[in-house]
Every structure is written in C-alpha cells, then in structure tokens.
Amino acid sequence: MSEPHVLLLGAPGAGKGTQSKRLADEFDIEHVTTGDALRANKDMDISHMDTEYDTPRAYMEAGELVPDEVVNEIVKTALQEADGYVLDGYPRNLDQAEYLSDITDLDVVVFLDVSESELVDRLTGRRVCDDCGANYHVEFSPPETEGVCDECGGDLIQRDDDTEDTVRERLRVYEENTEPVVEHYRDEGVLVEIDGEGTPDEVFEAIRDEVADAA
Ligand SMILES: [Zn+2]
Numbered sequence: 001m002s003e004p005h006v007l008l009l010g011a012p013g014a015g016k017g018t019q020s021k022r023l024a025d026e027f028d029i030e031h032v033t034t035g036d037a038l039r040a041n042k043d044m045d046i047s048h049m050d051t052e053y054d055t056p057r058a059y060m061e062a063g064e065l066v067p068d069e070v071v072n073e074i075v076k077t078a079l080q081e082a083d084g085y086v087l088d089g090y091p092r093n094l095d096q097a098e099y100l101s102d103i104t105d106l107d108v109v110v111f112l113d114v115s116e117s118e119l120v121d122r123l124t125g126r127r128v129c130d131d132c133g134a135n136y137h138v139e140f141s142p143p144e145t146e147g148v149c150d151e152c153g154g155d156l157i158q159r160d161d162d163t164e165d166t167v168r169e170r171l172r173v174y175e176e177n178t179e180p181v182v183e184h185y186r187d188e189g190v191l192v193e194i195d196g197e198g199t200p201d202e203v204f205e206a207i208r209d210e211v212a213d214a215a
Helices: 016-027 034-040 056-061 068-081 094-103 116-124 164-187 200-214
Strands: 005-009 030-033 085-088 108-113 126-129 135-137 191-195
Touching (some): 005 016, 005 164, 016 085, 016 200, 030 068, 034 068, 056 068, 068 094, 116 126
Parallel strands (some): 005 108, 108 191
C-alpha cells in the first residue's frame, strides 16, 4: 500500500486540526498545514518569482500577506518532501484547488460537515488562559471554576478572534472562498462527506475507515 494522500476540508471549528493530527499519527504520514509549511520554508529563495521580496520571511517581517503564488510553491515543496500526507487548510480557493491538482494526486478528499450553529457554539465557547495559554471550552472542556485556569489560576479570556461577530465574519469568508472548493470536489465525484458533529472519536473512526479504503 502506498502512503495515503489525504485532503481534509471543513469550516473553521469543524475539527480539521485535531483530526489531521490523529490521522497523521495513525497512518504515519505528514500533517501539512500552510502555516507550518510557511514557517519551515521561511528562507526559501523565491527571487526567481515575480514577487516583491526574495523570501517568505521578508513578507512575514513586513507584516504583509504572503502572495498566493508563493504559498502554492511552499505547499508544493512540503508535499514533495512528504511520504504520504494529510493536507489541512489548503486549498482555500478554486485557483489553489486547480494548482493542487497539477502538483499531486489525492487519494481521498474528506469534508467534515458541521452546521453553522454548531460551528458558532464551538468557536465562541473557546477560552484561553491569559497567563499560561491553556485552552478551554465553556461547554466541551470547562475549567473546574468558571473563568479560572485549572493549571495556574490565571484568568480565562475570550480571544478577539472568537467573539461572535468575528466568528460569523470568519465563517462568511470561508463560505465565499472555500465552499466552491467543496463543490468542485463534489462535482468531480471524489468528495467523501462525514458527519462532523459526532464525538471526536466517532469522527476519527469514520475518517480513518475512508482513508484505509482509499489508500
Ligand atoms: Zn493558566
């Protein structure tokens, strides 16, 4: 059996990160995210590209968004270096999906289906310790005492990213850019849709079975 090439799609809060990590462990493949790939290739020479800066690092240090063509190149490098992968957080739009089909063959495309109201509950319920950074959720993993960190007694805060207005805006941006990607794979007949509202174990087992079948 060759090492599986897996693409995991889903909205923010659908559980892609958690499930990708478990899949990577289970099948002994790389968990590839755009963020990690960028950090690992900060000093890649991109001077041959028609870009403003010569390295991804220069964009990051200037506080500017790394252009799509550079992100594409970095993802390509990460996938080429991986012996089997689960790709998480890419492609974010149709152009990237087309690029991806040029550089690799996917064995399975999994979409984690979670309703918007559930996503909003999950994302707005997140709390993080102001002192040590420990993560909590008011509903799914609450601290022993409301608002107080179990680890260090620090105050639990809601990050600006997790307020309801910001969450709804993140979901709107996702829907506008990434829903067409989901549709694209659905039209191609390669999309496997998995109910993402079960327990993390149930969801993992469902994905694992699909990947085992496809690889
Ligand atoms: Zn703490």
